[in-house]
Amino acid sequence: xxxxxxxxxxxVRRRGQEARLRCSPMKGHSHVYWYRQLPxxxxxxMVYLQKxxxxxxxxxxxxxxxxxxxxxxxxxxxxxxxxxxxSAAYFCASSSGNQPQHFGDGTRLSxx
Amino acid sequence: EDQVTQxxxxxxxxxxxxxxxxxxxxxSGLRGLxxxxxxxxxxxxxxFTLYSAGxxxxxxxxxxxxxxxxxxxxxxxxKPEDSATYLCAVQAxxxxxxxxxxxxxxxxxxxxx
Numbered sequence: 001x002x003x004x005x006x007x008x009x010x011x012v013r014r015r016g017q018e019a020r021l022r023c024s025p026m027k028g029h030s031h032v033y034w035y036r037q038l039p040x041x042x043x044x045x046m047v048y049l050q051k052x053x054x055x056x057x058x059x060x061x062x063x064x065x066x067x068x069x070x071x072x073x074x075x076x077x078x079x080x081x082x083x084x085x086x087s088a089a090y091f092c093a094s095s096s097g098n099q100p101q102h103f104g105d106g107t108r109l110s111x112x
Numbered sequence: 113e114d115q116v117t118q119x120x121x122x123x124x125x126x127x128x129x130x131x132x133x134x135x136x137x138x139x140s141g142l143r144g145l146x147x148x149x150x151x152x153x154x155x156x157x158x159x160f161t162l163y164s165a166g167x168x169x170x171x172x173x174x175x176x177x178x179x180x181x182x183x184x185x186x187x188x189x190x191k192p193e194d195s196a197t198y199l200c201a202v203q204a205x206x207x208x209x210x211x212x213x214x215x216x217x218x219x220x221x222x223x224x225x
Binding site: 004006033035040041042043044045046047048056058059091093100101102103104105106 | 116146148153154155156157158161199201211212213214215216217218
């Protein structure tokens with residue numbers, strides 16, 4: 001069952017380090033979305049990508065955060081110089097255009 | 113700005129006790145309303161998509177309905193395995209129809225044996 005695969009499942013970083021989160025979409029899906037879930041908060045949309053293109057990054061913080069979905073390989077969400085407030089669960093979803101988004105099981109990021 | 117409000121925040125039911133979860137929304141043109149189920153430590157699992165007022169979808173003990181302002185998730189004769197957080201999300205009519213979703217905070221449902 002080739003669902004949305006995210007890794008690592010858990011990631012611990014010290015303040016100032018970089019965090020790299022990876023997402024492989026479901027087979028046949030070319031649309032990838034990243035969401036962040038803070039404790040006691042709902043899922044918040046961050047960015048929507050298609051292969052080699054960022055379609056909508058309206059939910060992405062302007063600094064330190066970037067995302068890519070290269071022609072080959074997984075989508076990457078990169079957080080530079082992490083701070084305590086970046087601690088959250090980061091979820092990736094994929095779809096095939098006008099179809100429901102299917103989610104991975106997330107990466108839990110903890111900042112020491 | 114699109115908004116989704118879910119109520120109640122938490123609900124505890126006895127096994128077999130039917131109830132409904134509410135999702136109120138405001139959106140600048142609704143493309144679709146989505147219901148997901150999320151178990152602890154897992155990602156949201158897709159349940160239903162509703163596109164227009166009056167539409168209904170059913171799956172086992174769950175039935176989702178949609179009006180112009182809200183959606184309901186009806187749970188009939190629930191079982192303990194129905195315990196989860198149920199999430200409602202909307203997608204607005206913008207761009208090409210594959211945009212990001214706006215989620216509510218969810219209803220945490222507990223079904224006691």
